[in-house]
Amino acid sequence: MQRRQSGLLAVITLLAISGCGNPENSGTQPGPGPLPKVKIAQPLSQEVTEWDEYTGRIEAVDSVDVRARVSGYLEKVNFTAGDRVHKGDLLFLIDPRPFTAQLNYAEAELERAKSRHELAKNDLARAERLFSAKAISEEEHDARSKGLRETVAAVQSAQANVYTAKLNLEFTKVRAPIDGRIGRELITAGNVVSGGGADATLLTFIVSTDPVYVYVDADERSVLKYRRQAQKGGRGNLGDERTPVELAVADEASFPHQGRLDYISPREDAATGTLTLRGVFANPDQLLSPGFFARMRVRGSAPYPAILVPDRAIGTDQAQRFIWVVNQESQVEYRKVELGAHIGQSRVITQGLKPEEWVVIEGIQKLRPGIKVTSERISLAGAMETNKP
Structure with a gap:
């Protein structure tokens, strides 16, 4: 019985294999698939116009660290942090009383020197008459002549001291040296500040905001391309060409700010193989701040x-x-x-x-x-x- 079942299973297996390999038993053949869409x-x-894009930073055209020029007690801060200031505006006031006293002393010394000068001049005039009459010796005449010259020098020295005292008194009023936006006060009223020299106290800073510069580094081939374009256009030097540039800041996808290329470094950085380019952009709405990351693109071809x-x-x-x-x-x-x-x-x-x-x-x-x-x-x-x- 077991042999009969094994034989029957073998026959069924052969029939299945033969049926799979017979095309007539597989029905109709499938047609070609649909065409790709x-x-x-x-x-x-x-x-079109080609543009070359670079990354850089916005810089202020003018940037000043405001420092004390005389030492003394800081009496007043006369601005609000972040304000826009104009050249000549009063920013800080250092106690002027010691410097007023110095000026008064210097002016008094000047008057004393002038009096001595007048006296020496009169003495020399008398000596001239006496010397002509053989009433005094030549040595006496020379002494009075030299005394007059000493008083002239003393007057000039006293005048210089008065000028210095006036300057120091003027420096007690710290004024804005440029137009721009001012930072916060780094020293508050009531402190003593040091003036003059490398150790002068830093009081605040001011940066100009309109226009602004953008500095980028361009490779040698690009700079050569810009220069050849300038030569073809008969404009000579790249900095004189007024090559158009455009600017975008961090939250801008397009390049809405229009400017011009006004400077190219006269020397290549041998370490990086690049030259520094500078674009200048108007900033009337104060949107662009020095230090911002910026993308600047330079026109790389004529249309x-x-x-x-x-x-x-x-x-x-x-x-x-x-x-x-x-x-x-x-x-x-x-x-x-x-x-x-x-x-x-x-x-x-x-x-x-x-x-x-x-x-x-x-x-x-x-x-x-x-x-x-x-x-x-x-x-x-x-x-x-x-x-x-």
Whole structure:
């Protein structure tokens, strides 16, 4: 019985295997799958301008540390932290009484010196008459002449002391040296401050706010490009060219601030291979503060006509860049292309594509050369930002 069951199982297994390998027993063959669906568009043809983007920091055109110029008791703080101040505004008052006393003493010494000078002048006049009459010796005459010169020097010295005392009295009123925005007071009223020299007490600081500078470091090739553009335009030196620049701060995606390039370092940093560029920007609304992180871009070319496609339509085959083009028979063609500059989210195609051809924009992952596709035509006009990154 067991042998009979084993034989029956073997027959069933053979019939199953033979049935699976027989095409006639498998029913109708499946047809070809649906054609891949893609979206295609013609490239944009328009005039573009290349921009080179750098990162840097905003700096004040003028920045001053306000320090005491004389020593004394700080009597008054005459501003509110963060205020906008103007050149000449009174900021601090140091007790002027000791310096008033010094000035009074210096003026008194000046009067004494002048009196001695008048006396010495009269003595010399008398000596001149006596010497002419042979009434005094030559030595006496010379002594009175030299005494007059000493009094002249004493008057000049006293005048200098008076001038110094007036300066010191004036320095007790600490005034703003520039227009700008002032920081907080670093020393409050009631403290004693030290003036003059490297150890002078730092009282506060002021920075100018309109306009502002932005400093960035550019590589050697970029600077050479800017200079050649300046030479082609007949404008000579890059700093004299007034090359347009644009600025964006941390919370800005576009570049709304317009300025100009006004300085390029005359020497390259050998350690980094870069040169410092400086852009100047108006800041009437006080939005830009010194020390802010900034993105600055410099115009890298004159406007020129270009063909652009979105970055997502470009594929990479090792070191080669390519796109997929759909012909009139709805077949996909593999097309090698040469790329130019990035313009926003798009790329300039310098070789390998004509404006009237249709490029696959979406669905490039499932394509291979020669296959047919079901395509949906779309327009790129207004769908991608081209002139502003």
